[in-house]
Amino acid sequence: MTGYTGNPRIRWTEWLPWLLAGAVFFLLPEYLALGARILIFILFALSLDLILGYAGIITLGHSAFFGLGAYVAGCISAKAGVTDPFVQLAAAALAAGLLGVLTGAVILRTRALTLLMLTMAITSILLEIANKWTSMTGGADGLSGVTVAPILGAFRFDLFGRVAFIYCLVALFLAWFLVRRLIYSPFGAMLTGMRENTTRMHAVGAPVYLRLIAVYTISAVMAGVAGALLTQTNQFVGLNVLGFELAGELLVMLILGGVGRIYGAFIGPVVYLIAQDYLAKQFPEYWYFGIGFILVLVVIFAPGGILGLLDKCLPSWKRRSSARASAR
Amino acid sequence: MILYVISVGLSVTMGLMGFINLAHGVFAMAGGYVFATALGRLGMPFPLALLLAFVITGLLSVVLERLLYSRLYSAGELAQVLFTIGLIFMAVAVARAIYGTLAPPVFLPEYLRGQVHVLGRDFPTYRVFLILFSAILIVSLWFGVERTRWGAMVRAAVDHRAMAQSVGINTRRLFTLTFALGSGLAGLGGGLGADIIAVQPTYPFEHLVFFLIVVALGGLGSLRGPFIAALLLGIADTACKYWIPELGAFLIYAATIGVLLWRPMGLFGTRV
Amino acid sequence: MSPVLETKKLCKSFGALTVAQNIDFRLHAGDRHALIGPNGAGKTTFVNMLMGALAPSSGRIYLGGEEVTRVRQAQRVKRGLGRTFQINALFRDLPVLDNVALGIAERRAQAAHMWKPASSHGEIIDESAELLATLGLADDARVRVKDLPYGKQRLVEIAIALGLAPKVLLLDEPAAGVPSMESERILKVLDRLPAGIAILIIEHDMDLVFRFARRITVLVQGEILVEGPPDEIARDRRVHQVYLGEQHHG
Numbered sequence: 001m002t003g004y005t006g007n008p009r010i011r012w013t014e015w016l017p018w019l020l021a022g023a024v025f026f027l028l029p030e031y032l033a034l035g036a037r038i039l040i041f042i043l044f045a046l047s048l049d050l051i052l053g054y055a056g057i058i059t060l061g062h063s064a065f066f067g068l069g070a071y072v073a074g075c076i077s078a079k080a081g082v083t084d085p086f087v088q089l090a091a092a093a094l095a096a097g098l099l100g101v102l103t104g105a106v107i108l109r110t111r112a113l114t115l116l117m118l119t120m121a122i123t124s125i126l127l128e129i130a131n132k133w134t135s136m137t138g139g140a141d142g143l144s145g146v147t148v149a150p151i152l153g154a155f156r157f158d159l160f161g162r163v164a165f166i167y168c169l170v171a172l173f174l175a176w177f178l179v180r181r182l183i184y185s186p187f188g189a190m191l192t193g194m195r196e197n198t199t200r201m202h203a204v205g206a207p208v209y210l211r212l213i214a215v216y217t218i219s220a221v222m223a224g225v226a227g228a229l230l231t232q233t234n235q236f237v238g239l240n241v242l243g244f245e246l247a248g249e250l251l252v253m254l255i256l257g258g259v260g261r262i263y264g265a266f267i268g269p270v271v272y273l274i275a276q277d278y279l280a281k282q283f284p285e286y287w288y289f290g291i292g293f294i295l296v297l298v299v300i301f302a303p304g305g306i307l308g309l310l311d312k313c314l315p316s317w318k319r320r321s322s323a324r325a326s327a328r
Numbered sequence: 329m330i331l332y333v334i335s336v337g338l339s340v341t342m343g344l345m346g347f348i349n350l351a352h353g354v355f356a357m358a359g360g361y362v363f364a365t366a367l368g369r370l371g372m373p374f375p376l377a378l379l380l381a382f383v384i385t386g387l388l389s390v391v392l393e394r395l396l397y398s399r400l401y402s403a404g405e406l407a408q409v410l411f412t413i414g415l416i417f418m419a420v421a422v423a424r425a426i427y428g429t430l431a432p433p434v435f436l437p438e439y440l441r442g443q444v445h446v447l448g449r450d451f452p453t454y455r456v457f458l459i460l461f462s463a464i465l466i467v468s469l470w471f472g473v474e475r476t477r478w479g480a481m482v483r484a485a486v487d488h489r490a491m492a493q494s495v496g497i498n499t500r501r502l503f504t505l506t507f508a509l510g511s512g513l514a515g516l517g518g519g520l521g522a523d524i525i526a527v528q529p530t531y532p533f534e535h536l537v538f539f540l541i542v543v544a545l546g547g548l549g550s551l552r553g554p555f556i557a558a559l560l561l562g563i564a565d566t567a568c569k570y571w572i573p574e575l576g577a578f579l580i581y582a583a584t585i586g587v588l589l590w591r592p593m594g595l596f597g598t599r600v
Numbered sequence: 601m602s603p604v605l606e607t608k609k610l611c612k613s614f615g616a617l618t619v620a621q622n623i624d625f626r627l628h629a630g631d632r633h634a635l636i637g638p639n640g641a642g643k644t645t646f647v648n649m650l651m652g653a654l655a656p657s658s659g660r661i662y663l664g665g666e667e668v669t670r671v672r673q674a675q676r677v678k679r680g681l682g683r684t685f686q687i688n689a690l691f692r693d694l695p696v697l698d699n700v701a702l703g704i705a706e707r708r709a710q711a712a713h714m715w716k717p718a719s720s721h722g723e724i725i726d727e728s729a730e731l732l733a734t735l736g737l738a739d740d741a742r743v744r745v746k747d748l749p750y751g752k753q754r755l756v757e758i759a760i761a762l763g764l765a766p767k768v769l770l771l772d773e774p775a776a777g778v779p780s781m782e783s784e785r786i787l788k789v790l791d792r793l794p795a796g797i798a799i800l801i802i803e804h805d806m807d808l809v810f811r812f813a814r815r816i817t818v819l820v821q822g823e824i825l826v827e828g829p830p831d832e833i834a835r836d837r838r839v840h841q842v843y844l845g846e847q848h849h850g
Binding site: 002003004005006007008181182184185186187188189190192193196197199200201202203204205206207208211214 | 651653673674675677678683685689690691692693694695697698701702703705706707710711712713714715716717718719720721724725728741742760763764
């Protein structure tokens with residue numbers, strides 16, 4: 001549990017995802033490319049969970065930051081010859097953060113439908129730019145020729161995706177650590193307050209608007225880094241990173257896992273991407289239909305996602321973890 | 329103007345019923361497919377094909393509303409957004425499976441093709457027809473909402489559902505009917521616009537932003553609002569494409585953001 | 601002694617409907633002031649304007665001698681203005697302690713800390729616990745608000761406001777909807793509120809008003825009818841008419 005009565009100590013179950021990742025690295029070397037992709041989407045989903053699950057901002061425009069990060073990383077490599085991976089990441093983070101602050105300041109004054117629509121409008125603008133500015137972005141063909149220098153001078157991306165996997169894993173670990181601290185801090189408690197009762201937050205003197213911009217920007221930076229990671233590991237970036245289908249899929253992943261609970265962002269992409277890798281190739285149309293169908297089912301019958309279902313099916317598990325949390 | 333016909337239905341359902349229905353484009357697409365199939369493969373006359381699009385989409389929406397939508401009326405915005413996105417995914421898959429990825433050809437009747445001479449200039453006949461049609465539509469809608477008992481009941485039910493129920497208004501049936509009307513209009517718009525906006529499986533995703541823009545700009549719950557918004561957008565779009573073609577849809581988006589900053593409730597909105 | 605809260609010619613109209621007309625109001629430190637009036641008199645609208653949740657059509661508002669007419673709600677809170685809501689505005693899924701702690705964290709300017717866990721901020725937690733103890737809610741600190749009986753929820757409402765260390769406290773019908781058995785507890789809490797705070801209470805419960813208030817303002821149809829100590833108000837014929845008249849049509 002978070003908040004002032006919560007317990008910030010890391011429970012043993014929270015180390016499972018990392019153990020699992022380690023196991024995958026050693027035991028399933030053929031799947032590391034998929035694994036890296038999953039890790040990137042977990043990061044992306046985590047960034048969305050921060051604003052959707054914790055701050056309560058409903059957006060379909062998160063791919064704007066993802067896509068911007070992806071393109072910035074790609075362009076400074078392919079067009080400006082900057083190949084150091086950390087510089088690429090930093091540039092992507094900076095660009096996404098800037099976009100986050102600017103657009104956040106504009107759209108966070110609105111709410112609900114207007115906000116949703118504006119997030120989509122912003123993504124559409126970026127999509128238009130990427131589409132038309134072919135000299136920089138490669139337009140509909142995408143941008144290839146993205147090179148990434150060996151990480152720390154020693155680790156070059158290899159054909160088997162080993163370096164990529166570890167690279168993304170470390171990035172995700174850092175992000176997870178920082179997000180976790182944020183959630184358990186007073187700022188995190190305040191986010192929950194804003195989500196639960198905005199009127200009351202105004203009445204206790206919280207500068208709601210500024211705080212929303214702050215969390216929106218943090219989330220944007222994370223999404224931008226995720227996008228850059230995708231470009232770096234694929235050495236390519238295409239228009240789909242800015243498409244609504246991707247934004248929709250991300251939402252599905254997050255809802256599937258469970259919103260507002262950090263680990264929903266872990267479970268969702270794992271389940272979705274593995275299923276997609278297996279099923280989508282065999283039955284592409286059924287896959288798409290199935291995703292929509294599952295989404296509808298989840299919304300109507302299991303709004304808490306997989307984690308929510310686990311809560312219900314394993315009450316002992318939940319009681320144990322909350323008991324440990326309140327024993328302070 | 330197509331945007332108006334389609335989006336006014338969305339303004340009605342969202343503004344009057346408070347339900348965020350992103351899958352509105354699905355009904356427009358369905359209407360487009362029905363229309364094109366009726367006109368092309370079944371060889372029906374133009375007005376009949378349109379009517380069929382309207383009716384079938386309306387019926388489809390009733391089924392969906394009864395089975396699914398009605399469970400989510402009080403479920404909160406996120407649930408509604410997610411649910412309707414799920415519907416879009418399903419609809420896109422179905423459309424692709426049945427019709428493939430190419431748009432079905434639309435054969436306009438003779439009397440609507442070509443040009444017509446108005447005020448000393450030549451305009452495409454179909455466009456003129458669309459504008460006239462939309463004008464008649466808005467007038468009848470306005471009449472329907474402002475002047476009829478049905479309209480009064482809808483407004484009452486939206487204002488305070490429990491209260492309306494206690495004075496004997498069957499809110500369930502009312503919402504279903506209103507939803508059918510809004511979706512039927514979308515289907516009609518999809519059919520009308522089939523010649524101009526290609527009916528493809530990706531339709532609901534591609535144009536979602538524009539439907540939302542028209543509704544948000546025009547103001548939720550208003551009938552005039554989306555009309556003016558669609559009109560302005562149409563003019564602005566044509567003007568931009570004429571003078572600064574590279575900028576494309578930019579100015580639309582930028583203008584939308586600008587207007588909404590100035591008036592967050594849209595031009596004629598009564599609620600956010 | 602200058603007033604801590606003052607309004608000059610405050611007016612509010614919604615189109616043709618006027619809900620506040622030329623309200624001149626003054627509150628001094630330590631006051632125990634009640635605002636009464638029939639339903640629809642504009643009492644909650646007045647409070648909303650004082651808080652900054654609603655902008656007046658004309659007139660001025662002064663807090664601690666400074667004009668705050670255009671100042672936003674959150675800013676007024678920082679300058680010492682607190683309120684409770686007529687209908688509970690609590691964080692229902694959060695424990696009682698967190699409800700109070702959120703406000704205290706804002707006051708202490710620690711709410712935006714992003715690194716150290718909330719549960720390690722001992723000063724905030726201790727202060728919250730103390731506050732809850734003074735209100736008799738110490739045992740409920742970890743209980744979720746939605747699991748509390750309504751009377752205790754109203755107390756949490758007051759607790760949050762007190763946590764902001766306000767100089768002026770606006771209580772909007774604190775005992776409304778509370779069963780009579782539990783309202784005693786609320787009355788006791790009101791009696792024990794810090795003497796230095798200026799308190800304006802809106803209430804319909806006349807027993808509570810006459811027991812608590814040292815000064816009463818009667819608001820009718822957006823205008824102040826009369827203002828004075830309780831015994832004067834009780835004797836005033838116009839007040840009787842307003843309430844009896846209401847009973848007649850009510």
